[in-house]
Amino acid sequence: MHAIRIEGLQKRFGKVQALDGLTLSVKEGVVFGFLGPNGAGKTTTIRILSGLAHADGGQAWVADQPVGVAQGLLARRIGYLPEDPTFYNWMSPAEFLDYVGALFGLTRPKRAARCRELLQLVGLAEHSKRRIAGFSRGMRQRLGIAQALLNRAPVLFLDEPASALDPVGRKEVLDLIAGLREQCTVFMSTHILADVERVCDSVGIISRGRLVAEADQAELLSRYAAPVFELEAESEYARPVQAWAGSLRSLAWVRGVTVDGVVARVTVADVERAKRELLPAAIQAGLILKRYEMVRPSLEDVFLRLVGQGEVRA
Amino acid sequence: MTFQASLRKELLEQWRSYRMPIAVVVLVSLALVSPLSARFTPELMKLLPNGEEIAKLIPPPTIMDAVTQHIKNTTQFALILAILMSMGAVAVEKDKGTAAMILVKPLPRWAFLLSKFVALALTLAVSILLAGLACYYYTLILFGPLPLMAWCALNVLLLLQVWLYVALTLLCSTLTRSQAAAGGLAFGLIALLAILGSLPRVGDYLPARLTGWGMELVAGGSAQAWIALWVTLALIGAALGTACLSFRAQEL
Numbered sequence: 001m002h003a004i005r006i007e008g009l010q011k012r013f014g015k016v017q018a019l020d021g022l023t024l025s026v027k028e029g030v031v032f033g034f035l036g037p038n039g040a041g042k043t044t045t046i047r048i049l050s051g052l053a054h055a056d057g058g059q060a061w062v063a064d065q066p067v068g069v070a071q072g073l074l075a076r077r078i079g080y081l082p083e084d085p086t087f088y089n090w091m092s093p094a095e096f097l098d099y100v101g102a103l104f105g106l107t108r109p110k111r112a113a114r115c116r117e118l119l120q121l122v123g124l125a126e127h128s129k130r131r132i133a134g135f136s137r138g139m140r141q142r143l144g145i146a147q148a149l150l151n152r153a154p155v156l157f158l159d160e161p162a163s164a165l166d167p168v169g170r171k172e173v174l175d176l177i178a179g180l181r182e183q184c185t186v187f188m189s190t191h192i193l194a195d196v197e198r199v200c201d202s203v204g205i206i207s208r209g210r211l212v213a214e215a216d217q218a219e220l221l222s223r224y225a226a227p228v229f230e231l232e233a234e235s236e237y238a239r240p241v242q243a244w245a246g247s248l249r250s251l252a253w254v255r256g257v258t259v260d261g262v263v264a265r266v267t268v269a270d271v272e273r274a275k276r277e278l279l280p281a282a283i284q285a286g287l288i289l290k291r292y293e294m295v296r297p298s299l300e301d302v303f304l305r306l307v308g309q310g311e312v313r314a
Numbered sequence: 315m316t317f318q319a320s321l322r323k324e325l326l327e328q329w330r331s332y333r334m335p336i337a338v339v340v341l342v343s344l345a346l347v348s349p350l351s352a353r354f355t356p357e358l359m360k361l362l363p364n365g366e367e368i369a370k371l372i373p374p375p376t377i378m379d380a381v382t383q384h385i386k387n388t389t390q391f392a393l394i395l396a397i398l399m400s401m402g403a404v405a406v407e408k409d410k411g412t413a414a415m416i417l418v419k420p421l422p423r424w425a426f427l428l429s430k431f432v433a434l435a436l437t438l439a440v441s442i443l444l445a446g447l448a449c450y451y452y453t454l455i456l457f458g459p460l461p462l463m464a465w466c467a468l469n470v471l472l473l474l475q476v477w478l479y480v481a482l483t484l485l486c487s488t489l490t491r492s493q494a495a496a497g498g499l500a501f502g503l504i505a506l507l508a509i510l511g512s513l514p515r516v517g518d519y520l521p522a523r524l525t526g527w528g529m530e531l532v533a534g535g536s537a538q539a540w541i542a543l544w545v546t547l548a549l550i551g552a553a554l555g556t557a558c559l560s561f562r563a564q565e566l
Binding site for chain 1: 316318319320322323327330331410411412413414415417418419420421422561565566
């Protein structure tokens with residue numbers, strides 16, 4: 001079963017085509033990382049899926065509810081955390097959550113119990129009566145997550161939930177998100193690859209309003225991440241490394257080589273052949289190596305390759 | 315249910331942000347000053363150099379001077395309060411992002427808007443009610459009793475005019491993302507209504523006629539301006555309806 005289905009979503013802002021036929025689906029109960037560079041259309045997608053903006057074309061369903069038809073029904077099935085959550089600064093977190101609970105029609109005792117539970121979960125219980133005005137960015141983010149969870153929605157939209165946080169705040173928020181796995185479907189947009197690698201089960205990569213890849217994280221890595229070997233020579237070998245890299249580029253099993261000082265990064269098409277031939281080739285070229293290793297392909301390699309910013313320079 | 319929750323939040327905000335206490339203090343203070351200034355202006359003039367001569371030119375104060383002063387003060391300051399309190403109501407929430415945060419919940423946009431109108435309308439109603447009571451009391455002490463029913467009618471008519479200012483400012487706040495733009499636009503609309511209201515014949519059917527009607531009632535006259543009253547109510551409804559329709563179509 002799919003928690004989210006998007007078919008050919010279109011959105012234009014003046015001359016900018018923000019979404020250009022976006023199509024994707026997200027399975028129930030997963031943490032889905034919606035990855036893309038700034039301006040790729042991540043926030044626009046979330047705003048449309050949560051009913052805050054209208055699509056120019058295409059269709060979408062969230063928790064079996066068509067988007068843009070009955071906002072009241074959709075609102076009961078989603079939780080939403082904007083990129084920069086803002087609150088009524090004169091309220092306390094307990095008052096804000098109580099207000100949100102009242103909007104969902106919870107009775108006063110149920111609201112009180114749910115507020116206590118959520119404030120405990122996000123670590124704000126001891127600040128429950130403080131004014132939000134004095135909260136740090138991390139505390140606001142955690143309160144934002146609490147309000148998004150209040151109605152136990154089957155689908156949660158989190159727009160860049162950890163982008164502006166310090167390492168401690170980021171860890172707390174990501175741990176919180178990881179803990180939501182299988183309780184609900186989390187659709188999390190971000191441009192921070194490390195966050196996706198840490199918590200997401202599956203990933204969609206968007207570029208210029210189009211989905212360029214969508215798969216489970218491991219599958220994505222095996223499908224798109226080209227194997228890379230790194231060699232580091234002694235410090236006086238910068239020129240020989242440069243010359244050797246030039247000679248490698250003509251080989252059929254080499255897809256590309258980049259050189260940074262005495263470090264050569266070789267992307268290969270045939271791993272077995274590279275394992276047999278790369279090291280002898282370096283020794284034959286007279287290089288004295290400090291380091292030689294096969295680098296684990298990362299989501300960053302896939303991302304840079306797919307969004308066309310980091311295609312290996314040959 | 316959601317409307318009630320939103321209204322409760324708006325009223326709490328009126329109180330916590332000191333808007334309600336400030337509106338009450340401003341209008342009640344002016345209401346107390348109105349009969350005082352009407353009654354003692356000649357005495358104050360006598361304190362000026364050559365003031366005795368000037369004071370002789372001023373006719374003896376009457377109870378209607380107190381009423382006129384009250385109407386002038388209330389309409390001017392309630393207009394300022396209505397614009398200042400309403401101009402950011404929607405525009406600021408859209409700009410800051412709180413509107414987006416709240417409107418993804420099951421709160422219809424009309425309920426979000428109307429709860430703001432009702433909260434502002436109640437705040438100004440309480441302020442004008444207390445100001446009316448204060449003015450009535452001081453006028454009673456300084457000049458004698460005012461006709462109670464006519465006085466109540468005058469204050470209700472003043473209140474209707476102020477509600478119209480709130481509705482128009484809320485409309486402008488809905489149409490823009492800047493509270494300064496909303497305030498300027500609202501001031502322009504209200505000024506236009508005031509200019510139209512001062513035109514002969516046309517003015518008899520416009521909201522500006524309501525204060526004149528109220529004053530005539532207090533003076534014991536029997537003039538009526540029901541059309542102006544219905545036009546005012548229709549304008550309030552039209553402003554709020556337009557605001558709701560416009561807001562429903564907006565992206566947040």
